[in-house]
Amino acid sequence: MSLKLLRPQRRYAEQVMAYREAMLAGGESLDGCAGLEDVTSFEQWIDFEGRLREKYGAGYVPSEVFLAVREEDDRVVGIMDYRHPLSPFLLQYGGSIGYSVLPSERRKGYAGEMLGKILDVCRAYGETRVLVACDRDNEASRRTIVKNGGKLENEVKDDAGLSRSGVIQRYWIEL
Numbered sequence: 001m002s003l004k005l006l007r008p009q010r011r012y013a014e015q016v017m018a019y020r021e022a023m024l025a026g027g028e029s030l031d032g033c034a035g036l037e038d039v040t041s042f043e044q045w046i047d048f049e050g051r052l053r054e055k056y057g058a059g060y061v062p063s064e065v066f067l068a069v070r071e072e073d074d075r076v077v078g079i080m081d082y083r084h085p086l087s088p089f090l091l092q093y094g095g096s097i098g099y100s101v102l103p104s105e106r107r108k109g110y111a112g113e114m115l116g117k118i119l120d121v122c123r124a125y126g127e128t129r130v131l132v133a134c135d136r137d138n139e140a141s142r143r144t145i146v147k148n149g150g151k152l153e154n155e156v157k158d159d160a161g162l163s164r165s166g167v168i169q170r171y172w173i174e175l
Helices: 010-025 048-059 088-094 110-124 139-147
Strands: 003-006 063-070 075-083 097-101 129-135 151-157 167-174
Touching: 003 075, 003 110, 010 063, 010 075, 048 063, 063 110, 075 110, 088 129, 097 110, 097 129, 110 129, 110 139, 129 139, 139 167
Parallel strands: none
Antiparallel strands: 003 063, 063 075, 075 097, 129 167, 151 167
């Protein structure tokens, strides 16, 4: 198992849109997908700055979006973004890094590998620590974060409606 993180490219357009459909069909959250749930085409999606700046207004924060592509078959198995700097909203609820893995590709270690690789990107941007948040009931995500060095700072009530449990756990990873 080996993944590469790639910037979104046109050659993955069909896979990205199939990813969107699979996640929505399963009622899954598209965490780390830079608003993929809000678009109907790859072309709309890759206009990250224009589209997300319009959606979030003053709360907009630039992000680095990556596809997690399995090297052996060039398949997109996950999507993630690194958001910097942290806005007050992201500091409270969302964190520096968001990620998701296709339901059919879960329990294979991809989330841990993805998070480990994005930490290298964060270091290259000069970060010394990053915040990663997850739903208190998402045991798999919690284990992934802790495995990559995450230390629980606290739990916050989810007033934004992002979690299923109503509680978000906030973890810091020292780089």
